[in-house]
Amino acid sequence: MKFLVCVSKTPETTAKIAFSGDGSQFETSGVNYIMNPYDEWYALVRALELKELHGGSVTIINVGPASNDAVIRKGLAIGADNALRVNAEPNSSLYIAKQIAEHAKTENYDVIFCGKESIDYNGSEVGAMVAELLDLPFISFANHLDLEGNLATVSRDIEGGIEVAEVETPIVVSAAKGMAEQRIPNMRGIMMAKRKPLSVVEPFDFADLSVPVHFQLPPEKGGCVYVDGENMDELVRLLHQEAKVI
Amino acid sequence: MAKYMSMEHLRYVLFDVMEGEQLFKFERFQDHDKDSMNIFFDSIKDFSDQELYPCFREMDEQPAHYDNGKIVVHPALEKILPQTGELGLVAAPFDYEDGGLQMPLTFHTAAMFIAEAANNNVPGYPGLTGGAANLIATFGSKVLKEQYVPNMLTQEWGGTMCLTEPQAGSSLSDITTTATPSENGSYKIKGQKIFISGGDHEYSSNIIHLVLARIDGAPAGTKGISLFVVPKKRINGDTLENNDVLTAGDFQKMGQRGYCTTHLVFGENDDCQGWLLGEANFGLKYMFQMMNGARIAVGRSGVAISTAAYYASLQYANERPQGRRLTNTGQKDLSQGQTLIINHPDVRRMLFLQKAVAEGSLALMLQTALYHDLHMVSEGAEKEKYYFLEELLTPILKTYPAEMGQTSVSNGLQILGGYGFCSEFVLQQYHRDIRIMSLYEGTTGIQSLDLLGRKVTMKGGKAMMLIGQEMGATINEANTYDELKPYAKKLSEQMHLTTKVVGFLTGFAQKGEFERFLSDATLFMDFFGTIVLGWQWLKLATAAKKALVTGDKTQTEEFFESQIHTMKFFFKYEIPKTAGLAQSMMDTEVLTLKEEKELIL
Numbered sequence: 001m002k003f004l005v006c007v008s009k010t011p012e013t014t015a016k017i018a019f020s021g022d023g024s025q026f027e028t029s030g031v032n033y034i035m036n037p038y039d040e041w042y043a044l045v046r047a048l049e050l051k052e053l054h055g056g057s058v059t060i061i062n063v064g065p066a067s068n069d070a071v072i073r074k075g076l077a078i079g080a081d082n083a084l085r086v087n088a089e090p091n092s093s094l095y096i097a098k099q100i101a102e103h104a105k106t107e108n109y110d111v112i113f114c115g116k117e118s119i120d121y122n123g124s125e126v127g128a129m130v131a132e133l134l135d136l137p138f139i140s141f142a143n144h145l146d147l148e149g150n151l152a153t154v155s156r157d158i159e160g161g162i163e164v165a166e167v168e169t170p171i172v173v174s175a176a177k178g179m180a181e182q183r184i185p186n187m188r189g190i191m192m193a194k195r196k197p198l199s200v201v202e203p204f205d206f207a208d209l210s211v212p213v214h215f216q217l218p219p220e221k222g223g224c225v226y227v228d229g230e231n232m233d234e235l236v237r238l239l240h241q242e243a244k245v246i
Numbered sequence: 247m248a249k250y251m252s253m254e255h256l257r258y259v260l261f262d263v264m265e266g267e268q269l270f271k272f273e274r275f276q277d278h279d280k281d282s283m284n285i286f287f288d289s290i291k292d293f294s295d296q297e298l299y300p301c302f303r304e305m306d307e308q309p310a311h312y313d314n315g316k317i318v319v320h321p322a323l324e325k326i327l328p329q330t331g332e333l334g335l336v337a338a339p340f341d342y343e344d345g346g347l348q349m350p351l352t353f354h355t356a357a358m359f360i361a362e363a364a365n366n367n368v369p370g371y372p373g374l375t376g377g378a379a380n381l382i383a384t385f386g387s388k389v390l391k392e393q394y395v396p397n398m399l400t401q402e403w404g405g406t407m408c409l410t411e412p413q414a415g416s417s418l419s420d421i422t423t424t425a426t427p428s429e430n431g432s433y434k435i436k437g438q439k440i441f442i443s444g445g446d447h448e449y450s451s452n453i454i455h456l457v458l459a460r461i462d463g464a465p466a467g468t469k470g471i472s473l474f475v476v477p478k479k480r481i482n483g484d485t486l487e488n489n490d491v492l493t494a495g496d497f498q499k500m501g502q503r504g505y506c507t508t509h510l511v512f513g514e515n516d517d518c519q520g521w522l523l524g525e526a527n528f529g530l531k532y533m534f535q536m537m538n539g540a541r542i543a544v545g546r547s548g549v550a551i552s553t554a555a556y557y558a559s560l561q562y563a564n565e566r567p568q569g570r571r572l573t574n575t576g577q578k579d580l581s582q583g584q585t586l587i588i589n590h591p592d593v594r595r596m597l598f599l600q601k602a603v604a605e606g607s608l609a610l611m612l613q614t615a616l617y618h619d620l621h622m623v624s625e626g627a628e629k630e631k632y633y634f635l636e637e638l639l640t641p642i643l644k645t646y647p648a649e650m651g652q653t654s655v656s657n658g659l660q661i662l663g664g665y666g667f668c669s670e671f672v673l674q675q676y677h678r679d680i681r682i683m684s685l686y687e688g689t690t691g692i693q694s695l696d697l698l699g700r701k702v703t704m705k706g707g708k709a710m711m712l713i714g715q716e717m718g719a720t721i722n723e724a725n726t727y728d729e730l731k732p733y734a735k736k737l738s739e740q741m742h743l744t745t746k747v748v749g750f751l752t753g754f755a756q757k758g759e760f761e762r763f764l765s766d767a768t769l770f771m772d773f774f775g776t777i778v779l780g781w782q783w784l785k786l787a788t789a790a791k792k793a794l795v796t797g798d799k800t801q802t803e804e805f806f807e808s809q810i811h812t813m814k815f816f817f818k819y820e821i822p823k824t825a826g827l828a829q830s831m832m833d834t835e836v837l838t839l840k841e842e843k844e845l846i847l
Contacts, residue, residue: 016802030254030802034288070281077285182296184289187334187347190282226567226583 001056001147002107003047005080006100006114006126007039009064009071013119019215026215035071038115038175040078042143045180047113048079050147056110057081061103063088063096069198076193077185083196088203092210093121097129102204105134110169111152116141116176124174131172139165143178247295248561248672250554251363253287254801255605258809260356262800263789264612269350272623283353289333290357294364297326302365305504306675310447312496317446317506323368324449330372331401335361336379344383344391345399351622352615355546359611362550366679367504371404371444373543377536378405378456382475385524385532393481394454404450407536408439408457408476408510415441416692418530419467423459423512425474425520435459435476435520436513438494445508446478446493452486453478456536457512457520458529465527473529474520476512490518501678540687541644542614548647548683549607552654555676556600559658562671563588563597566662587661596657598815602783603654605809606816607647609782614639631712638701638709639778641693646775648683649690655680694767697774702748703755710748714741717781724788727795729810733817737784740777740821743828747773750832765838766831773827780821787813 011017011031018027034040047058060075060083062068072083086099104112112134117124124140131138144155150169155162156176185193227235239246260266261280269275301322310319330336338354340346362369379398382390397403414420423437435457439445446453455476464470479486492511499507512518524532567584587593614636621632659666659673666673684690701709717737724734751770754763790806793799799806 018802029799030805032253032257070284073281074285074288182292184292184333185285186289186332187286187338187349190285190289191277191347194277194279194282 001050001054001110003051003056003058004100004104004107004109004112005039005044005047005058005060005075006096006112006130007044007060007062007071007075008036008096008115008118008120008126009033009062009068010036010118010120013037017217019217023214023216024212033071035074036115036118036120038117038119038177039113040075040115041182042175042177042179043113043115043173044075044078044080045183046145046175047111048183049180050111050145054147059084059107059109061086061100063090063099063203065089066200072198073190073193074185076196076198077190078183079189081196083198085198085200086203087200091208091212093123093125094129094210095206095208097126097133098206099203100126100130101133103201104130108170110150110171111145111147112136112170112172114172114174116174127172127174134170134172136170136172137167138172138174139167140174141176142173143176145173145175145179247299249557250294250299251360251550251557252553253291253360254805256287256356256359256608257284258789258801258805259605259609259612259786260352262793263609263786264352264616266350266352266612266616269352269616269619269623274348274623275350275619278349278353286334286353287357287360290335290360293329293333294361297322297329298361298365298368301326301504302367303672303675305365305367306501306679309498309503310496310506311498312493312508315493316448317493317496317508319447319449319506320367320504323371323447326368327371327401327404327449330361330368331399335369336372336376336401337399339376340380340383340399345396350615350619351542352612352619355542355611355615358543359546359550359553359608362547363554365504366547366551366554367502369543369547370502370505372401374407374444374540375401375403375405375454377539377543378407378454380539381456381473381523381532381536382454384535385473386475390475390521390523394475394477397452398454402450403452403454403477404444404447405454406442406445406456407533407540408442408445408455409533410441411438412440416689418458418471421458421460421471423457425459425461425472425522427461428519432519432521433459433461433474434513434516435474435518436516437511439510439512441497442508442510443505445506445510447506451479455491455510455512456523456533458533459520461522461526468530470527471529472526473523473532475523476518476520480519490515499682501675501681537687538640541640541693542611542618544683544686545607545614545640545643545645545647546611547686548651548680549604549611551676551680551683552600552607552647552651553604555655555658555673555680556597556604558672558676559600559661560588560597562662562665563593568663593661595819596661598812599819600654600658602812602816602820603647603650603779605786605812606779606783607643607651609786610639610643610646610779613782614643634705634709634712635716637704638697638713641697641701642771642775642778644687645684645690645693645697645771646779648680649772650775650779651680651683652677690771691768694771695764698751698767698770699760699764702770703752707748710744713778717741720781720785720788724784724791727788727791730784730787730791733784733787733813736817736821737777737780740780740824743824744774744777747828747831761839762836765836769827769831773824773831776820776824776827780816783813783816 012034015031058080060080063086090096114127139154141156142154146153155164305320337346338349425433457474457476478491480489492514494511495509497507566587568587570578617632617636655676721734724730787810790809794806
């Protein structure tokens with residue numbers, strides 16, 4: 001079976017987010033990047049588990065510049081067989097989805113995985129767009145996926161319970177927590193990853209429809225005010241005059 | 247999860263300050279690069295976050311202990327120990343032909359530091375296994391290597407070093423464990439060893455002890471000591487059988503309580519077999535190869551614990567409100583709410599001290615490991631240069647993070663006030679854990695004798711001359727930035743003071759007054775260690791200044807400014823101590839030499 005895993009590079013979860021003075025650029029100084037955890041821990045690892053069960057291959061795809069290669073190599077170190085990077089500086093989910101779909105349309109993947117969202121923009125868009133562009137079924141936020149021949153059984157949490165769907169492959173799935181457990185790459189795997197194929201292709205010609213104009217941080221949270229337990233009058237005053245909740 | 251180390255700072259020191267990537271141009275290390283190292287560090291950080299840090303407090307509260315002939319350790323080690331092997335923490339620095347990964351020690355040390363900051367009870371197990379395997383790989387026969395090294399590199403089998411006996415600790419010439427030749431080429435080992443870290447537990451299917459012993463008829467003293475491979479279970483075809491290695495007990499300790507320390511008895515039933523490693527009577531020389539690595543590892547532990555303690559104190563200081571800042575009238579404005587304690591100058595002083603010790607020691611740790619790697623891969627005069635530099639810095643790395651680490655952690659505990667003394671908070675655990683670091687692998691006194699008695703004087707002071715050149719290069723670079731010039735000048739003055747002190751002390755050696763020469767060796771260690779840290783801080787600040795000036799920033803501006811500010815703190819609060827130490831060392835009054843009349847009553 002052939003599996004494709006779409007991965008993105010995101011700032012580390014503890015990175016301090018800042019923008020340039022005019023808000024047009026993300027300030028990258030001091031930011032460490034990682035593979036989007038939903039892509040790595042759930043999408044990629046479940047693809048590897050399914051390959052181990054059913055045979056086949058796992059390919060990683062990323063749309064981005066050469067600086068993304070470190071993240072891609074981590075995916076190869078975890079166990080993917082090969083990788084493809086579309087050499088571009090994407091600005092929108094649609095652009096990324098178009099590039100992935102363009103590659104996937106001739107490759108006959110059985111399952112195309114992506115994480116349920118990236119932890120930077122939290123868009124949850126790419127998977128659905130890829131499915132639409134390839135005219136494939138799409139199941140979002142999946143936390144379980146089994147394959148039996150070309151029949152996939154996919155579960156996801158819904159309000160008050162679990163929804164189980166059966167669908168014929170090929171499909172596109174966005175993976176959520178529960179789909180698999182993180183695999184930590186070891187040093188031998190990291191060294192072997194350097195010998196696995198990482199192809200770089202130029203992007204399919206597509207005029208991006210959107211351009212980010214401005215970024216801004218949310219308003220700073222107010223500091224915590226400590227009120228002496230004996231001073232109820234002060235507490236009431238603060239709640240009334242400053243917090244304006246009573 | 248609480249922060250216990252900074253990946254940003256580690257990467258900054260490793261890549262921006264030490265330029266660790268220079269190692270990858272050498273053939274031995276050419277299969278590695280910055281990206282693969284960063285992936286490895288992320289793996290170790292994930293492993294540390296998920297497996298090591300969560301059981302750190304528990305390992306202290308449920309210590310390793312002896313029960314009915316066995317050592318019981320924390321059950322989390324059942325999963326953790328194989329993972330250390332799987333991740334490559336044991337095999338990393340070994341040669342390819344021995345099953346290793348030829349990773350530079352600099353990067354392996356950095357990875358172990360991450361794990362150790364998360365839980366200092368654990369890295370000793372794979373660390374000693376690697377040390378023991380390294381001795382077998384270096385000095386063992388082909389058969390011994392094939393029999394033992396592969397299973398040790400995966401941590402399926404553990405390893406130890408067995409030196410100390412009840413009557414022989416720092417003085418190894420007095421060991422009495424015996425080795426009697428057998429007809430099958432092995433030796434019958436008989437004796438007792440104490441303080442054996444990682445000596446026994448149920449989560450390694452075999453433990454390979456490297457035991458110092460005397461072959462019957464060997465010369466007295468250190469020249470008659472040989473080294474033996476003594477497995478807990480000996481290999482018999484495809485099976486393992488007991489090798490008459492008895493665990494007689496354990497030692498309950500004030501710190502590192504999750505890391506077992508055992509008392510082993512070899513040959514109680516005259517059936518303990520050992521195999522000679524290398525040549526007879528060269529055991530201590532071989533063991534010292536492992537000891538050098540172990541001393542670097544102990545220094546690393548001091549760095550890791552003081553780092554973790556710094557972040558624990560910093561978090562508390564950023565969360566705990568107490569008191570109010572003084573206004574310009576000298577009074578407190580009681581209408582204002584309480585301020586966080588990080589805003590009080592004295593708390594800030596303690597935090598800066600912690601940061602200066604922890605981060606400066608981290609730089610010293612990586613500097614020493616870098617010299618080790620450069621020595622390994624260089625040729626000719628360069629090889630000799632890095633050998634001397636590593637030899638000189640090793641006792642300082644072993645000692646400064648241990649001794650000043652204690653001061654640092656103690657200040658961290660002080661920041662918590664009464665809570666620091668309470669078991670609810672982790673500082674008291676770090677305070678107990680770091681205490682052993684000035685005892686392990688040669689006490690501070692022994693390291694100081696090594697530094698002043700051997701390293702400073704070797705080859706006519708060559709190592710001191712070389713370190714002076716290294717410091718001079720840092721001073722020259724710092725002098726290109728106006729902001730750093732005053733500190734470059736101060737370091738230069740410290741170098742002159744060092745020359746004066748060394749000249750004064752070695753004068754006693756030249757007169758044959760060796761006891762007087764070495765009587766204040768520990769003061770010299772404190773003195774010179776502080777200057778070496780000053781050098782490292784100037785190096786850290788110079789790299790930071792360069793990044794700010796050139797705009798080639800791998801970190802935020804605040805990060806670089808913090809490095810420069812902490813350097814200034816070190817030069818204001820720590821460097822001046824050297825003047826007092828120099829005065830004591832050069833005082834002609836002699837008070838500690840043993841005289842006929844005992845005055846210590």
